[in-house]
Amino acid sequence: MKLLNITTRYFLILIFTMLLIWCAVFYFSLRWTIYKDVDEYLTYRQHEIQKTFRQNPELITEKILYHTDFKVEKLSKKEYEKFLHKYESGKFKDTGMHDELEDEEEPFRKMESVFTCNGKYYKLTIIASLLNSEELLATILIDILIFSILLFGLVFILNRVLLRKLWNPFYETISKVKQYKLDNDSRLELAPTNIIEFKELNNSVEELIQNNRKVYMSQKHFIENASHEMQTPLGIIQNKVYMLMEEPTLTNSQATIIDDITEHVERLSRLNKTLLLLSKIENKQFAENEPIQITQLIESCCEDFSDLIEFKKLNLILEKFASPVISMNVDLARILFSNIIKNAINHNINIGFITISIEINQVTISNSGKELSVSPETLFERFNKRTDNSHSTGLGLAIVKTICQLYGFHISYSYKESTHSLIIFF
Amino acid sequence: MKILVIEDEVGMLHSITAYFAKSGYVCEVATTFAEAEEKIHLYEYDCVILDITLPDGNGLDILEQLKKRKSQAGIIILSAKNSLDDRVKGLTLGADDYLPKPFHLTELNARVVAILRRLKFDGNNEVIIGNIILNLDTKKVYVDKEELILKKKEYELLLFFISNKTRIISKTSLAEHIWGDNADRADSFDFLYSQIKNLRKRLQEYKASYNIEAIYGIGYKFVTV
Numbered sequence: 001m002k003l004l005n006i007t008t009r010y011f012l013i014l015i016f017t018m019l020l021i022w023c024a025v026f027y028f029s030l031r032w033t034i035y036k037d038v039d040e041y042l043t044y045r046q047h048e049i050q051k052t053f054r055q056n057p058e059l060i061t062e063k064i065l066y067h068t069d070f071k072v073e074k075l076s077k078k079e080y081e082k083f084l085h086k087y088e089s090g091k092f093k094d095t096g097m098h099d100e101l102e103d104e105e106e107p108f109r110k111m112e113s114v115f116t117c118n119g120k121y122y123k124l125t126i127i128a129s130l131l132n133s134e135e136l137l138a139t140i141l142i143d144i145l146i147f148s149i150l151l152f153g154l155v156f157i158l159n160r161v162l163l164r165k166l167w168n169p170f171y172e173t174i175s176k177v178k179q180y181k182l183d184n185d186s187r188l189e190l191a192p193t194n195i196i197e198f199k200e201l202n203n204s205v206e207e208l209i210q211n212n213r214k215v216y217m218s219q220k221h222f223i224e225n226a227s228h229e230m231q232t233p234l235g236i237i238q239n240k241v242y243m244l245m246e247e248p249t250l251t252n253s254q255a256t257i258i259d260d261i262t263e264h265v266e267r268l269s270r271l272n273k274t275l276l277l278l279s280k281i282e283n284k285q286f287a288e289n290e291p292i293q294i295t296q297l298i299e300s301c302c303e304d305f306s307d308l309i310e311f312k313k314l315n316l317i318l319e320k321f322a323s324p325v326i327s328m329n330v331d332l333a334r335i336l337f338s339n340i341i342k343n344a345i346n347h348n349i350n351i352g353f354i355t356i357s358i359e360i361n362q363v364t365i366s367n368s369g370k371e372l373s374v375s376p377e378t379l380f381e382r383f384n385k386r387t388d389n390s391h392s393t394g395l396g397l398a399i400v401k402t403i404c405q406l407y408g409f410h411i412s413y414s415y416k417e418s419t420h421s422l423i424i425f426f
Numbered sequence: 427m428k429i430l431v432i433e434d435e436v437g438m439l440h441s442i443t444a445y446f447a448k449s450g451y452v453c454e455v456a457t458t459f460a461e462a463e464e465k466i467h468l469y470e471y472d473c474v475i476l477d478i479t480l481p482d483g484n485g486l487d488i489l490e491q492l493k494k495r496k497s498q499a500g501i502i503i504l505s506a507k508n509s510l511d512d513r514v515k516g517l518t519l520g521a522d523d524y525l526p527k528p529f530h531l532t533e534l535n536a537r538v539v540a541i542l543r544r545l546k547f548d549g550n551n552e553v554i555i556g557n558i559i560l561n562l563d564t565k566k567v568y569v570d571k572e573e574l575i576l577k578k579k580e581y582e583l584l585l586f587f588i589s590n591k592t593r594i595i596s597k598t599s600l601a602e603h604i605w606g607d608n609a610d611r612a613d614s615f616d617f618l619y620s621q622i623k624n625l626r627k628r629l630q631e632y633k634a635s636y637n638i639e640a641i642y643g644i645g646y647k648f649v650t651v
Contacts, residue, residue, distance in 0.1 A: 231506040232435050235528030239441035242531050245594050245644050246448070255643030259597070266598040269528050307579040311617050 004163050011159055012152070019148040027141055034133040035109070039092055042111035045069070045126050046090060050115050057117050070126045075114060080121035083114045095127070107134050169193035173202055180209065181287065182216045219283060226276070234269045241265065274395045277335070278382075281402045286329040294333075295323045295358050301338045302356070308345055309354070314367075319357035326426050328407050336403045339396045340365050340422060347420065366421040376413050427542065428452045428469075432462040432488065433477040433504065438527075442475065445531045446538075449593065459483030466492055472545070473500045473538055476521075478512060486515060493520045500541035502534070530599035536589040555588050556635030556650065569632035579604055580625050587638060587648035596645040622646065 049070055053060050060072055075083070083091075090113035096105040107130040114123050172191050180188045188209045190202040241261050244250070250258070280286065302309070302316060309316050326333070344354045344367040352368035372379065380401035383394040404411045410425040429451050433439040436457065443453040454469070456462035459482040466474070466488065474492065478485030489501060503516040506527040513524045522541045525534060543553065543562075551562040559568040565581055567574040576584065586603050587595065601618055622638060629637045639647045 229506075231527040232438060235506075236435065236437040236441065238528050239438065239445070239531050242594075242596060242599075243441060243444060245596060245641075250644075252642050255641070259643045262596055262598050266602070307577055307621075308617055311620060 004160070004167060007163055008156065008159050012156060015152060015155055019152065023141070023144055023148065026144060027137070030137055030140060034130075034137065038109045038128050038130065038133065039111070042092070042109060042126050042128055043090065045128075046111060046113050046124060049124060049126070050113075053115070053117055053122075060117060060122065069128065070124060073123045073125070075121040075123050077121055079123075080114050080116070083112075083123065087112070089113065094130075097127070106131055166195070169195060169198045170201070173198070173205060177205060177209070182209075182213055182284075187213075216283070230272050231269065234265060234272065237265050238262070238269070271395070274399065278395065278399060278402055281332065281399070281406055284406065286332050286406075289327045289329055291325045291327050292330060292333045293323065293325055294363065295320055297333055298337055298341075298356060298358065298363070301334065301341050304338065305341055305345055312345060312348060313351045314345065314348055315351075315353040317353065317355045319355065321358060322360035324358065324360050324363075324426060326407075332403050332406070336400060336424075339400050340424075343396055343400075344420070344422075362423055362425045364421060364423045366419050368418055369420050370418075371415060372420075376415070379413055380411070427473070428454065428471045429473045429475065429538070430454045430456065430462075430465055430469075430471040430499075431475045432456045432480070432485065433475070434458065434480050435477070438477075441531060442534065445535065449535065459485075459488065462488050463491065466495070466497065470497070471499045472542060473502070475502050475504060475534070475538070477504045478516065479506065486512075486519060489516065489519050489521055498545065500538070500545050502537055502541065504529070504534075530596065530602060532586075532590045532593065532595050532599045533603055535593070536586055536603070539589040553585070553588055555591060558588070558629075558634050558636060560585060560588065569629070569634045572632060574628060574632050574634075576625070576628070577621075580621055580628075583621055583625055587646070588636075591636065591648045594641060594645055594647055600645065 053072075090111050093110045093112070095108050095110045097108050098104075099106045108127045109130050111126045111128075112123060113126075114121065116122070169191060176188065176190055188206055190206060193199055193202065241258055244258055245255075245262075299318070302318065341354070341356075344365055347369045348354065348367050349369055354368075355364075355366045357364045357366075380397045382398040401411060403409075404424060407426075412423050412425075414421050414423075427450070429446055431439060431442050431446075431453060433442065433455070434457050439455055439457065443455060446453050454465060454471070456465050459480045462476075462480070462485075474488075474497075476485045476488055478489075485503065489503070492499060492501060500523075501521045502523045502525055503512070503521045504525050504527060505512050505516075516524050522544070523537045525537060543551075553560040553562065557570045559571075560566075560581075561568075562585075567576055567581065567584065582604060583600070586600065597615065597618065600622075601615060604618065604621075626638045635651055636648055637651050639649050641647055
């Protein structure tokens with residue numbers, strides 16, 4: 001989930017709850033104020049009415065409530081004392097009364113109290129309409145809700161826009177770092193920003209990458225230097241041995257020794273070359289990719305080996321089901337397929353066969369041959385020789401694997417019915 | 427034929443000059459950038475063998491200077507780096523060939539011979555040795571005007587033999603020339619033997635004036651019959 005969405009979500013949840021609580025608190029406090037006000041009015045009326053009754057007891061009649069806002073009922077002493085004991089000064093209650101005009105229940109506030117006059121006990125009930133207050137409350141509440149929703153929306157939009165703008169340098173940095181390749185010549189340059197945190201991030205990233213670049217470069221140079229340092233002496237040995245060969249007084253036994261030396265120097269230099277190639281692939285020094293016509297490439301590799309295939313009397317079958325085009329380095333592509341085909345020839349039997357079938361997303365190379373002496377799991381490991389053959393470096397399939405890893409190709413090997421099969425999935 | 431060898435590694439330099447001197451070339455040497463610079467300004471050469479890693483400069487600059495002076499010399503770059511960049515750069519700057527170290531002297535010789543051949547006979551791309559004629563364009567071989575049909579690798583072998591005529595050619599240098607980086611093969615020698623045997627038989631059949639002679643334990647030589 002994107003940071004932007006998470007922030008917005010949390011923010012909205014928070015604002016929503018806050019608004020809800022605020023609405024509730026506001027509603028209840030408003031209601032409380034209104035009730036207090038109405039109750040004060042009712043208490044005042046009670047005093048007025050009781051005062052009037054005490055001065056003019058003859059006025060006390062059990063009036064019907066509709067005509068005035070109060071009614072008086074006679075009470076027994078027991079009832080009087082019970083009420084007094086329970087409510088003391090007065091009892092407030094919400095009530096509804098039927099309004100015939102509008103044919104609906106109207107909200108009212110009712111106050112009941114008791115008093116004595118000339119030794120008689122009375123109960124006084126006073127009512128006050130809550131209609132105005134209720135309407136006021138409702139109007140205010142609706143206003144608040146509308147206002148809240150608007151605020152909510154505004155916050156949402158502002159949040160999105162603002163956050164997007166604020167986080168922009170961060171996303172820019174990410175996309176630049178993603179695109180950056182160490183083997184490029186250029187430095188990584190991130191867009192300047194005024195936000196301190198992002199500035200720090202950019203600086204750290206730049207520094208980190210700069211350091212990595214340095215390490216990468218020094219490693220690259222180390223490989224080149226190692227190559228130089230080893231290839232030159234090897235070359236000199238090779239050439240000096242050659243000069244020995246040209247000596248006219250050479251005996252046969254000396255010649256055999258020289259031949260041995262040549263062969264081993266050759267092997268050493270090939271090993272060195274191959275190891276360097278492996279490191280170069282692993283260090284991604286073959287960066288330039290181009291679309292490769294796999295079918296054409298395989299045909300050309302087969303052509304290179306055609307004499308050898310003929311020599312070993314192998315039957316080469318090329319099955320072209322599709323013509324895949326894969327983006328990869330042209331040299332590596334050639335190394336990949338010539339290594340596999342070379343292997344298929346090398347580990348074949350006389351008068352055997354090689355089948356190469358090319359499909360849209362895979363290439364299968366099968367060849368006849370004896371079963372492996374090593375386990376298939378270790379087949380692609382370095383220096384894992386299948387034969388006791390001193391010409392082989394034991395690195396051919398390691399190169400194949402390394403190239404496949406570089407491009408994310410999957411490679412699998414199987415042996416069935418005297419046939420080795422190697423499948424590369426693009 | 428005058429060759430300038432620019433190489434800082436003395437051991438390498440000696441082998442190269444000794445080899446070419448034996449073939450009758452006049453060899454001059456330079457072990458530093460400065461020395462090389464001086465020599466290419468003072469003299470004209472038919473071929474310059476140039477190591478691009480020199481202690482006091484980049485061999486590619488020498489190459490540029492040669493091209494600026496419109497030198498007619500053929501140029502072979504030697505490099506221990508075997509890096510693609512150098513190869514591409516060298517060839518685009520106008521080098522005729524690029525040979526990664528380590529190399530066989532016979533291979534270097536074959537490349538020098540090829541370059542000199544190209545420079546000398548522009549247009550007429552034929553190699554004549556005794557009664558054998560190789561057409562480099564059509565890749566056809568004639569012995570006494572009669573066509574000798576060879577397979578691709580056999581033709582390559584013959585050309586390599588001719589380029590290194592009368593000199594010893596080791597088996598490994600042959601294998602490397604024919605197979606390049608794919609020389610690490612179990613039966614590359616078996617294949618080579620059969621190819622050479624075949625080539626020898628064919629040359630004999632056609633009564634060629636040159637043929638391959640086996641040198642015990644070491645390799646071969648292309649000599650007059």
